[in-house]
Amino acid sequence: MGKTTTAINLAASLAQSGERVLIVDMDAQANATHGLGVRLAEGEPGVLEVLLGERHLADVIRACTVPGLDIVPSSPDMAGASVLLPEMDERERRLKRALATAEHVLSEYSFVFIDCPPSLGLLTVNALVAADRVIVPVQAEYYALEGLAQLMSTVAAVKERLNPSLRIAGLVVTMMDPRTTLARQVEGEIRRHFPSLSFKTVVPRNVRLAEAPSHGLPVSMLDPRCAGSDAYFDLAMEVAEHG
Ligand SMILES: Nc1ncnc2c1ncn2[C@@H]1O[C@H](COP(=O)(O)OP(=O)(O)OP(=O)(O)O)[C@@H](O)[C@H]1O
Ligand SMILES: [Mg+2]
Structure with a gap:
């Protein structure tokens, strides 16, 4: 949990710091798309047509509120x-190929974030095949650690078989309620298991982060002074520094 919230707000923070940023929404829930105030009309092409090879990536890119x-x-x-995808050739590499054929467009962006489905x-x-780094939001709750192990083994399998250059950029603890002992314990566990992989920034549980998508805005444009906005700006600084 926290993938789309992190994709939107991290990308928006980097864009507001002057970077050119692209988000690729890979989820049929279209939360990142709608959360940034974009909505495809019936029949309008998007990421699906790009994966199917029916449209060039450049033809479906949209500007948003940021x-x-x-x-x-x-x-x-x-x-x-x-x-449709399982029947296609190179089914694991459809996005990678689409991005490769759009190199001239992508060179305009300093960051491309891919928001994954559940x-x-x-x-x-x-x-994971198209990316070179993975940012993993981890909810500060006990069961999140189990899901994390599964994700880590998927990343390792993709790295071994399909994308040797893949690596984990970092784990970011999110939905943190510092008042609960369990949340602090989970944060401690994560930092102990992955000392070099954990971002310093912790994203607090913050109601403005949950409200922002219904306005089609990142939190920084809804309430630039709230704790959620501060956290994603800090995370953006860390991501930008790590190159
Ligand atoms: N730090 C936070 N504080 C409060 N609410 C949050 C926070 N982060 C995420 N949420 C809320 O929790 C819910 C799930 O978050 P989000 O959509 O980012 O998860 P996801 O990993 O993208 O989920 P899915 O796997 O369904 O795509 C959303 O309603 C979101 O607004
Ligand atoms: Mg999501």
Whole structure:
């Protein structure tokens, strides 16, 4: 949990610091797309058509409410990908290929973030094959640690078989309620297990972060002074520094 919130707000913070940033929404829920105020009309092409090879990436990129931040939008039609993609050749490399053929467009961006769907299926594999680094939001709750182990083994498997240059950029503890002992224990566990992999920034549980998507805005444009906005600016600094 926290993937889309992190994708939107980290990308927006970097864009507001003057970087050109692209988000690729790989989820049929289209939370990143809608959360940035973009909505595909019936029949309008988005990420699905790019994966199917029917459209060039450059043809579907949209600007959003944040200057400097663009998005490759998704829509509920993307649910069709789970039926169509498995039948295609190079099914794990569809996104990688689409990005490679759009190199001249992508060179305008300093960061490309790919927002993954909830399951570790073919779309997530496509994202991991196309990416060179993975940012893993970890919810400060006990069961999050189990999901983390599963994700780490998926990343390792993709690295071994499909994308040797893949690495974990970092784990970011999110939805932190510092008043609860359990949340602090979980944060401690994460830092003990992954000392060199944990971002210093911790994203607090913050109601403005949950409200912002319904306004089609990142939190920094809804309430630039709230704790959620501060946290994602700090995280953006860490990500920018790590290169
Ligand atoms: N730091 C936070 N404080 C408060 N609410 C949060 C925070 N981070 C995320 N949320 C809320 O928790 C819910 C899940 O977060 P989010 O959509 O970012 O998770 P996700 O990993 O993208 O989920 P999915 O796997 O369904 O795509 C959303 O309603 C979001 O607004
Ligand atoms: Mg999501």
